Amino acid sequence: MTSPDATSRVLVLGLDGATFDLIEPWLQAGDMPCLSRLYRSGVHGRLRSVIPPLSPEAWTTFMTGKDPGHHGVMNFLSFRPGAYDLRFTSGADRREPTLWRILSDAGRRVGVVGVPMTYPPEQVNGYLVSGFETPGAQSHFTHPPELRDELRDAVGGYDLHGDFLGPHDPDAYLETVLRTVDNQAKAICYLLDRYPTDLSVAVIGATDRVQHYFWKFADPSHPRHDPSAPPALAQAVQRVYQRVDAAVEAILQRVPDPKTVVIVSDHGFGPCHKLVHLDQWLESRGYLVRSAASKGPFALAREAWLALRKYLPRWLKDWLKSALPTVRGQVQSFLLLSRIDWERTRAFALSTQFGYIHLHRRDRFPHGIVDPGPEADALCEAIARDLQDLRDPDTGEPVVEAVHRTRDLYPGPACDTLPDLIVLWRPGYLARTDTRGQAAPPADGFVTRSDLRAGDTGRLIAVEQSGCHTPEGILLAHGPGLRAGECIRGARLVDVAPTLLHLLGEPVPLDFAGNVLEQLFHPDFLAARPIRRCPPLGGPPLGRPHGPAPEQPYSADEEAELERRLRDLGYLD
Numbered sequence: 001m002t003s004p005d006a007t008s009r010v011l012v013l014g015l016d017g018a019t020f021d022l023i024e025p026w027l028q029a030g031d032m033p034c035l036s037r038l039y040r041s042g043v044h045g046r047l048r049s050v051i052p053p054l055s056p057e058a059w060t061t062f063m064t065g066k067d068p069g070h071h072g073v074m075n076f077l078s079f080r081p082g083a084y085d086l087r088f089t090s091g092a093d094r095r096e097p098t099l100w101r102i103l104s105d106a107g108r109r110v111g112v113v114g115v116p117m118t119y120p121p122e123q124v125n126g127y128l129v130s131g132f133e134t135p136g137a138q139s140h141f142t143h144p145p146e147l148r149d150e151l152r153d154a155v156g157g158y159d160l161h162g163d164f165l166g167p168h169d170p171d172a173y174l175e176t177v178l179r180t181v182d183n184q185a186k187a188i189c190y191l192l193d194r195y196p197t198d199l200s201v202a203v204i205g206a207t208d209r210v211q212h213y214f215w216k217f218a219d220p221s222h223p224r225h226d227p228s229a230p231p232a233l234a235q236a237v238q239r240v241y242q243r244v245d246a247a248v249e250a251i252l253q254r255v256p257d258p259k260t261v262v263i264v265s266d267h268g269f270g271p272c273h274k275l276v277h278l279d280q281w282l283e284s285r286g287y288l289v290r291s292a293a294s295k296g297p298f299a300l301a302r303e304a305w306l307a308l309r310k311y312l313p314r315w316l317k318d319w320l321k322s323a324l325p326t327v328r329g330q331v332q333s334f335l336l337l338s339r340i341d342w343e344r345t346r347a348f349a350l351s352t353q354f355g356y357i358h359l360h361r362r363d364r365f366p367h368g369i370v371d372p373g374p375e376a377d378a379l380c381e382a383i384a385r386d387l388q389d390l391r392d393p394d395t396g397e398p399v400v401e402a403v404h405r406t407r408d409l410y411p412g413p414a415c416d417t418l419p420d421l422i423v424l425w426r427p428g429y430l431a432r433t434d435t436r437g438q439a440a441p442p443a444d445g446f447v448t449r450s451d452l453r454a455g456d457t458g459r460l461i462a463v464e465q466s467g468c469h470t471p472e473g474i475l476l477a478h479g480p481g482l483r484a485g486e487c488i489r490g491a492r493l494v495d496v497a498p499t500l501l502h503l504l505g506e507p508v509p510l511d512f513a514g515n516v517l518e519q520l521f522h523p524d525f526l527a528a529r530p531i532r533r534c535p536p537l538g539g540p541p542l543g544r545p546h547g548p549a550p551e552q553p554y555s556a557d558e559e560a561e562l563e564r565r566l567r568d569l570g571y572l573d
Contacts, residue, residue, distance in 0.1 A: 009259040010479075010503050012496075013248055014062075014115065014203035016055065017211055018474045019268035020046060022218060023241060031238070032245035034252065035476065038261065042478030043520050045488035046268075047496075051409060052354035052422055053267035053469045055132065056089050058493060059116040059203070062266060064096040065497030065512040069412025071096040073117060074419065076352050081417075082366065084342075086350075088562045090133050091117045092553045095414050097537055099497045100124050103199055105537075106506055111195060113158075113188050113202040116266075120553045126197050129187070132205060134160050135558030154190050159183040174210070174236050178243050181206045185247035192254035198504060200255065204247065210240040211269045215467025222271045222466060223428075260479030260503055264496055272468035274392065274447055276399060276431040278349045278423065281446040282357070285386055287379075289344040342367040346379060347420075351431035353468055355423025357383065364416065380405055380421055387423060392447050399447055401426045430468045481525030488519045507534035 026032055027039045038044075050061050050068065060073040068074045072095040077086050094117065100110040104125035112118060112128040119130035121143040128143040129151075137160055142148040151158045159180045181204060188202045216222040217229050218237040252261060282288040340348060342360065346369060350356050359376055362368035370376055384403035392399055404422045407415050425431065429447070475491050494514035501508050502516045508531065516531050554562065 009197075009255055010199045010262065010500060011252070011255045011259060012199070012201040012262045012264065012500065013251065014059075014201070015207045015244060015263060015265050015474070016116075016203060016205045017208035017267060017269045017469065018241075018263075018265035019211075019270070019470065019472070020474055021268060021270065021470070021472075022211070022237065023474075026238065026241065032242055034245050034249035035263065038263065038476045038478045041484055042261075042476055043483050043486050043488055044474070044476045045491050047264060047473040047475040048490075048492040049267040049469075049471050049473055050493060051404060051471075052424055053471045053473075054352065054354060055116050055208075055266055058266035059131075060094055061494050061513075062264070062496055063098045063100070063115060063117075064094070065099065065494060065509070065514050066096045067410045067412065067494060067513045068418060069406075069410030069415045070511075070513070072414030072417055075350060075356050077350050078417070079358075079365075082364075084365065088133065088554060088559060089117070090553050091119050091122070091130070098122070099500060100126075100128070100199065100201070102501070102509075102537060103504065103506065108199065108504065108506075109195075109197040111191055111197040111200040111202075113191065113200075114184065114205065115201060115203045116205075127191060127195055129158055129191075131203060133562065135554055135561050136160070139558065151187055151190070155183070155186045157183075158187045170213075170236075171232050173213075174232065174239070177206045177210055177240055181240065181243045181247055185250055188247075188251050189254050192251065199500065202251070204244055206240050207244060207265075208269075210237050211467040212465050213467070215269065215271060219271055219467075223273050224466065258480045260482065261477065262496070262500070263474065263476035264493070265473035266493065268470040268472045268474075269467050270470040271428055272430050272466055274399075274429050276351075276355070276390070276425060276429055277446045277448065278351050278355045278357075278431045281390060282347055282349060282383075284446070285383075287345070287347040287383060288349075289341040290339050291341040343369065346370050347383060349431070350419070351423075353430045353432065354425070355421070355431050356419035357421035357423065359420045361420075376420070383421060390446065392429075397426075399426055399429045400424070427470070477520055481522055481529075482520055483522055488517070490519075491517055502529070502531055505529065507532035509534055509537050511536035 020027075023032070023035075027036045030036045050057050054075065056076055057068045057074045060071050061067060064071045073089060073093050076089055078089050078093065079085065080087055098118075100112050101122065101124065103110050104123075108125065110124050110126040110128075112124065112126075114129060114131045116132040118128060119134045119139075119141060121128045121130045121141060123143055127147055129147070130141045134141040137157065140148070141160065142151070148158075184202075184204060192200060211218075214233065214236040216224050217226070217233045219225060220227070248263070252259075255261075279288060283290060342365075345360050347357055347359050350358065358364075359370045359379060360368050361370045361372055361376060363372050370379060384405075387400045387403050388398060390399055391397060401424045404424070406418050406420055406422055409422065410418070423431070473493065475488075475496075492514060494512075495517050496514070498508040498512050498514050499517045499520065508516060510533050518526060518531075
């Protein structure tokens with residue numbers, strides 16, 4: 001392996017959900033001075049995400065250079081092996097080594113901050129602060145472990161989730177998001193000053209959050225855009241991007257020249273204005289059958305649980321969680337899944353924006369009724385065919401863009417742990433899992449113009465969710481050896497890891513799904529540093545990242561926090 005040199009410092013900044021569809025006019029006008037400078041003087045282009053473009057699978061693809069069929073991460077929710085119990089997806093589910101693990105093993109120094117799907121933190125040659133799925137500030141979310149307290153003493157602590165804890169008032173929520181950007185930038189700058197690295201990677205999530213909630217105010221084409229909205233709402237998205245731009249400028253100053261800067265997003269963003277009730281559609285076609293309990297005792301149990309969750313005093317909730325640590329997860333899985341008659345159900349959905357359909361297969365679930373092979377193939381074909389008939393009741397237009405068989409899209413050893421079908425919606429539509437126990441379709445059909453409010457009671461902010469993920473993120477790159485002032489095409493998120501390895505003078509494993517983005521580089525650079533390949537490196541043990549990780553990384557209390565966070569983002573009902 002090559003040794004570090006002065007030209008190999010690489011800084012990668014992830015702006016979650018950033019999209020040229022919104023910010024390119026601001027970049028061209030110079031409204032974000034730092035990013036505008038990189039846009040003009042470096043290389044830029046749209047970055048194709050994974051299918052579907054959801055953060056768990058997208059960021060894991062970014063960090064491994066592999067697709068979900070190999071790294072095994074897809075959706076925020078997954079099933080425990082051989083059971084119907086749901087769990088939250090985390091870095092412990094990852095089956096392939098990360099970019100920073102590869103570099104650490106090569107003797108390179110790395111720093112990683114805020115990248116989703118990195119909890120629990122793995123041991124690296126440097127430091128790591130985990131991302132979105134970290135349950136809370138009291139968890140062990142850093143490597144080395146003492147870094148957590150060091151950040152507290154140096155910068156007042158790293159604000160993991162401040163942008164999820166806003167009040168009803170959208171103005172106050174916006175200020176919370178802005179403060180979180182400032183805090184995270186301060187922490188990143190501190191770490192860059194104190195711990196020099198060959199590769200530094202940091203992700204800022206505020207761009208994703210503000211677009212989910214405030215998109216319609218920034219997008220005149222949105223069907224519910226209000227040109228008379230107060231300036232605080234109309235300018236909310238741009239204000240957050242401008243604050244992020246200032247943060248990027250401060251971060252860049254902490255990395256000495258010469259350096260290479262790469263800005264990426266895991267997906268893009270666009271308008272969201274209608275909700276697809278996929279599980280209820282499956283029921284209408286006979287693929288999913290609800291049990292009688294869902295209309296009798298189940299409904300009473302659901303209401304009792306929701307009432308307890310709302311009205312029990314905090315001390316009693318805490319005592320129950322400590323005394324019965326597994327009960328809450330079992331109750332939540334019951335609320336979501338036990339209303340299903342498993343003896344007659346052939347398929348069901350766990351949808352967090354996109355449609356993830358699982359066949360009730362004999363080789364996967366304890367009471368499965370679908371045989372793998374020809375029966376499963378025929379069922380997938382029937383569901384995909386029937387979905388083409390799902391139409392918007394207002395326009396008569398189809399709402400499904402494509403239905404993918406996961407094994408065809410992502411063949412690999414982890415494929416059997418993933419959903420069987422992935423449904424992509426046309427722009428403007430999304431689906432979410434029904435966790436309320438609703439046993440009948442809405443009166444106006446399976447596609448509704450729902451006012452999607454953040455959180456289960458609208459307690460996060462009194463603004464409907466109006467933005468959702470799209471397939472094309474952004475790529476900006478600037479540094480020695482890169483082209484200047486050019487736009488590239490065809491870049492993919494899976495290409496970023498091999499490209500970063502090549503930037504650092506390291507060989508690219510032969511089993512990477514992505515390729516080095518040669519069009520980023522000046523021909524002289526490629527001539528002086530030709531791309532090198534190396535044999536596959538092999539992954540960690542099944543379902544475990546490199547370094548110590550518990551079999552179940554979340555306590556019952558931590559799972560409750562993650563569930564609330566997903567509701568706040570609108571991924572769960």
